[in-house]
Amino acid sequence: MTGEETRTTTSTTERTPAAAAPRDPGGAPTRAWATRLVVVGIVLSALNLRPAITSLGALLEEVRDGLGMSGSVAGLLTSVPPLCFAVFGVMAPRLARRFGPAAVVCAGMAAITTGLLIRPYAGGTAGFLAASALALMGIAVSNVLMPVIVKRWFPDRVGSMTGLYSMALAAGTSVAAAATVPLTDALGGSWQSGLTVWAGLAAAAVLPWLPLVRERGGASTTATGTAAQSTGTAARAAERAEERHGPGERTQPPALRITRSRTAWALAVFFGLQATAAYITMGWMAQIFRDAGVPAGTAGLLLAVTMVMGVPLAFVIPRLATRLPNQGPIVLALGVCGLAGYAGLYFAPAGGAWAWALLLGVSNCAFPLALTMVGMRARTGAGVAQLSAFAQSTGYLISIPGPLLVGVLYQSSGGWGLPIGLMAALMVPQMVVGVLAGRNRTVEEEAAA
Numbered sequence: 001m002t003g004e005e006t007r008t009t010t011s012t013t014e015r016t017p018a019a020a021a022p023r024d025p026g027g028a029p030t031r032a033w034a035t036r037l038v039v040v041g042i043v044l045s046a047l048n049l050r051p052a053i054t055s056l057g058a059l060l061e062e063v064r065d066g067l068g069m070s071g072s073v074a075g076l077l078t079s080v081p082p083l084c085f086a087v088f089g090v091m092a093p094r095l096a097r098r099f100g101p102a103a104v105v106c107a108g109m110a111a112i113t114t115g116l117l118i119r120p121y122a123g124g125t126a127g128f129l130a131a132s133a134l135a136l137m138g139i140a141v142s143n144v145l146m147p148v149i150v151k152r153w154f155p156d157r158v159g160s161m162t163g164l165y166s167m168a169l170a171a172g173t174s175v176a177a178a179a180t181v182p183l184t185d186a187l188g189g190s191w192q193s194g195l196t197v198w199a200g201l202a203a204a205a206v207l208p209w210l211p212l213v214r215e216r217g218g219a220s221t222t223a224t225g226t227a228a229q230s231t232g233t234a235a236r237a238a239e240r241a242e243e244r245h246g247p248g249e250r251t252q253p254p255a256l257r258i259t260r261s262r263t264a265w266a267l268a269v270f271f272g273l274q275a276t277a278a279y280i281t282m283g284w285m286a287q288i289f290r291d292a293g294v295p296a297g298t299a300g301l302l303l304a305v306t307m308v309m310g311v312p313l314a315f316v317i318p319r320l321a322t323r324l325p326n327q328g329p330i331v332l333a334l335g336v337c338g339l340a341g342y343a344g345l346y347f348a349p350a351g352g353a354w355a356w357a358l359l360l361g362v363s364n365c366a367f368p369l370a371l372t373m374v375g376m377r378a379r380t381g382a383g384v385a386q387l388s389a390f391a392q393s394t395g396y397l398i399s400i401p402g403p404l405l406v407g408v409l410y411q412s413s414g415g416w417g418l419p420i421g422l423m424a425a426l427m428v429p430q431m432v433v434g435v436l437a438g439r440n441r442t443v444e445e446e447a448a449a
Helices: 003-014 031-047 051-058 060-067 071-089 092-099 101-121 124-153 158-186 191-196 199-212 218-231 234-245 254-259 262-291 296-308 310-323 328-347 353-363 366-376 381-399 401-413 417-437 443-448
Strands: none
Touching: 031 101, 031 124, 031 158, 031 199, 051 060, 051 101, 051 124, 051 158, 051 191, 051 262, 051 296, 060 124, 060 191, 060 262, 071 124, 071 262, 071 381, 071 401, 092 101, 092 124, 092 381, 101 124, 101 191, 101 199, 124 158, 124 366, 124 381, 158 191, 158 262, 158 296, 158 310, 158 366, 254 262, 254 381, 262 296, 262 328, 262 353, 262 366, 262 381, 262 401, 262 417, 262 443, 296 310, 296 353, 310 328, 310 353, 310 366, 328 353, 328 366, 328 417, 366 381, 366 417, 381 401, 381 443, 401 417
16 A cells, blocks of 8 residues: 555545534444544553563562573473464464454464463463463464554554554563563562563553454555555556455465565574564563562563663654665664673673673564564565564574573573673574565565566
8 A cells, every 4th residue: 555545545534524424334443433442452462461470570580489480491481482473473364364463463362361360370480381372372473463553553654654553562571671570569579460460551452453353454545445446547556455355365475475485584584684683682680680689579660671672762763764666774783782781791791791781672663563574575565474484483483492592501601691691692694584584675575586
């Protein structure tokens, strides 16, 4: 969908009489109300895409003691998020074609709620892992569909809407990291209560999507159809057909074409390496500070500082990225900050803790940059859905060994020198593939060539 089409659709909506009912005769929300609901839904959903992980990171030592986990098993636990994102994320486009993106995201938020309610009381490590997987399944499908929803609803505002979504994601991540320990203390000191409380936020995120569930094709289909009827051009009607039938149907063999795109592979590897760094940080950074002598509450705050850096930068970086023909310089700047932060953790983890937290927070903003590049490296909503599923699923598969390997190295060496060295070493290929992914080209062009 082009920006001109969106302006046409918006103009049509604005000419609707003010007295019109907020719903059409079929019961679906009108365009204006649906757009507002989508914005609210995007923000609330993004707030819930990381608390399940960072709340656990803040209480990892208590959970390990309560469930009798070794360092290696705890490493396995911190590898569950990328594993679930890889396995379940690839299903998201197919589910969205069948049920509609809004319905899938709504179900995802419900799965997060249920998983967070169950996991502290599931009994034993196996039950804890299974309930965590349920919550992470909801996060996985929502992860993939958020860029799709942004592209289809706001095709002429991909940068700003991705920034809003990324800001909300960073806010939810940092608040969970900072507030979990104080909330646990306020609720009597039980780690079960400290983890369960985040289910309430997830339940609130279900509500905005409920009125949109009946639109099986999602608002993107409605908006695209309206624009195509307004213009009457064959090219835009073809795009509507492509988005209606989704990636993999009618127009192209998507899996084959995506895997032939060097940009798609570069973006997938970049996504995987930044995810590796992010989940190692979320799962282990608080423990690194605690082992260096930092109190538990302060360690949680340091993790929160790392995460909260994404709030302003997640808005600035996508907007800056969409104004540059090549995003390579941003990739390099973020990578240098990451290398400096890891060097600080190695040489003086407690002495410069706040500085290292800030630097790693800047480095972690490779995530909103990756999401922005997903929207920029494909021309159509269907192309973005296909690229998003490929890059995220492949990327999360790549990221699975990282947190687990950190746990194994920590257990075997008895310190953090080797794990931190691994983190720094992985930053170098991340910068290389990020520069390749940032080149000004699209997967459609490469597939056609």
